[in-house]
Amino acid sequence: MGSLNIFLVRHGESVDNVAGIYAGIRDSPLTAHGVLQTRRLASHLATLTPRPAWRVTHIFTSTLQRAIRTAEAIRDAQSERSTSEPPVPDIEIRQLPDLRERDFGSDEGKKFGRLARASDAETHASLRERAERFLNEHLAPILSAAASATSCATASSEGTSAGGGKEGEEHEPQAVFVVAHGLILASFLRVLLSPGLFVLPAGTAVPVDVSPAWSNTGYTQLVLSSVASSEGDADMPPDGPESSSRCRTRPRWSRLRLDVACVNNTHHLAGLKKTRGGIGSARFDDKQKTLTSFFGPASSSSSSRKRKAVDELEKWYVHPWSTHDGSCSFFFPLPFEAMARHDERPKFTDLY
Numbered sequence: 451m452g453s454l455n456i457f458l459v460r461h462g463e464s465v466d467n468v469a470g471i472y473a474g475i476r477d478s479p480l481t482a483h484g485v486l487q488t489r490r491l492a493s494h495l496a497t498l499t500p501r502p503a504w505r506v507t508h509i510f511t512s513t514l515q516r517a518i519r520t521a522e523a524i525r526d527a528q529s530e531r532s533t534s535e536p537p538v539p540d541i542e543i544r545q546l547p548d549l550r551e552r553d554f555g556s557d558e559g560k561k562f563g564r565l566a567r568a569s570d571a572e573t574h575a576s577l578r579e580r581a582e583r584f585l586n587e588h589l590a591p592i593l594s595a596a597a598s599a600t601s602c603a604t605a606s607s608e609g610t611s612a613g614g615g616k617e618g619e620e621h622e623p624q625a626v627f628v629v630a631h632g633l634i635l636a637s638f639l640r641v642l643l644s645p646g647l648f649v650l651p652a653g654t655a656v657p658v659d660v661s662p663a664w665s666n667t668g669y670t671q672l673v674l675s676s677v678a679s680s681e682g683d684a685d686m687p688p689d690g691p692e693s694s695s696r697c698r699t700r701p702r703w704s705r706l707r708l709d710v711a712c713v714n715n716t717h718h719l720a721g722l723k724k725t726r727g728g729i730g731s732a733r734f735d736d737k738q739k740t741l742t743s744f745f746g747p748a749s750s751s752s753s754s755r756k757r758k759a760v761d762e763l764e765k766w767y768v769h770p771w772s773t774h775d776g777s778c779s780f781f782f783p784l785p786f787e788a789m790a791r792h793d794e795r796p797k798f799t800d801l802y
Contacts, residue, residue: 452505452623454596454674454706456589457495458639459524459629461516462487463666470562474554477514483724484666488520491667492527494718499625501528509541510588511629512549520667521629546588548580551631574637581638592626596674597705632664639670648701648708649677664714671711677704 462484466473480488499506506528511521521543529540554560555570599621628638643650664670 452621454592455499455623455625455711456642456672456674457625457627457669458635458672459491459520459627459669460632460635460664460666461514461520461629462491464516466559467666471559472554472557472562473516474551474558475514476558478516480516480519484516485519485523486722487667487719488523489527490718490722491520491669492523493531495524495627495669496527496531499528499623500531502622504623504625506541506625506627508592508626509543509629510549510584510627511543511545512551512631512634513545513547514550514631517549517629517631518543518545521627524627524629544588546584548584549628549630549634552577552633577634577637578641581634581641584638585641589626593674593703593706596624597703635664635670642672642708643710646699646701648674648703648706650708665716665719667719668714668716670713671715673709673711674703674706675709677707 462480464473464478464480464484466476466478467484468481509521509525511517525541525543553572555568555572557568557571628635630638642648
């Protein structure tokens with residue numbers, strides 16, 4: 451099987467982020483700068499996961515507009531940059547309440563920095579419960595299918611190697627996007643890296659009390675690849691009289707190895723500056739004039755070419771541009787605490 455790549459993506463900058471208040475389940479819209487962030491992100495991810503070389507199969511998001519708009523930008527960029535003939539249909543965006551941000555209760559809409567937290571705020575246990583429910587109800591079928599494909603590919607390889615088949619043949623990589631919010635994404639990441647789900651490289655478990663900084667449109671890439679059955683069974687206790695009294699540690703998906711390619715990657719934002727005069731921090735208005743509007747409505751045959759022209763104009767006239775390789779920042783083994791400190795020290799806006 452090809453690798454299964456799960457991208458955990460935080461939404462673009464919102465009005466409440468700029469105001470420095472607890473957004474939580476408030477439906478705070480994107481700012482004008484936040485929209486530029488999502489466009490940069492979407493273009494970068496479309497280049498990183500081009501169709502049809504990649505299979506982008508699922509986009510999950512919360513029911514809050516700041517996440518939905520970010521997910522829509524990712525979907526649109528995938529469609530515009532697809533080179534397949536006939537064109538690949540648009541990917542359905544699944545909006546799920548379980549991916550909403552933490553509910554801060556009576557602290558919603560209040561400024562950061564309060565020493566006492568509201569007693570009616572959602573607990574971390576409840577947040578983790580939602581993360582686990584999303585895994586079991588929505589992501590588990592995808593993971594099980596990948597694990598099954600691994601088993602079938604292994605059997606096929608063993609059966610055809612003697613007959614001259616293509617041994618070790620791989621399929622195209624698959625991408626799944628989860629677009630949500632800082633705290634629920636951090637909780638979900640801790641769930642995925644918990645022992646007992648996948649084969650994990652040494653040192654990849656996330657401490658329970660660690661909440662990695664998650665910048666606006668920052669993304670974490672998790673790569674799931676096939677492993678030999680012997681590797682998945684490495685931690686299993688041997689059969690014998692004592693085996694029943696010991697915890698058997700076979701992972702739930704023992705044929706899948708999980709590696710963390712990068713955490714809070716924001717390379718796509720290199721050189722992006724906020725428009726001065728408060729315009730960049732203001733709520734984005736869909737009706738306002740943009741560079742795109744001067745091109746008029748795009749036909750299906752020319753939309754990709756026009757979008758490329760708009761990208762070039764935005765680089766030079768909307769914000770300064772600096773080149774970068776766009777590669778991921780971190781590769782295991784590396785202490786998780788060090789990854790959380792990469793871009794800068796965590797701020798409140800990196801979490802909420």
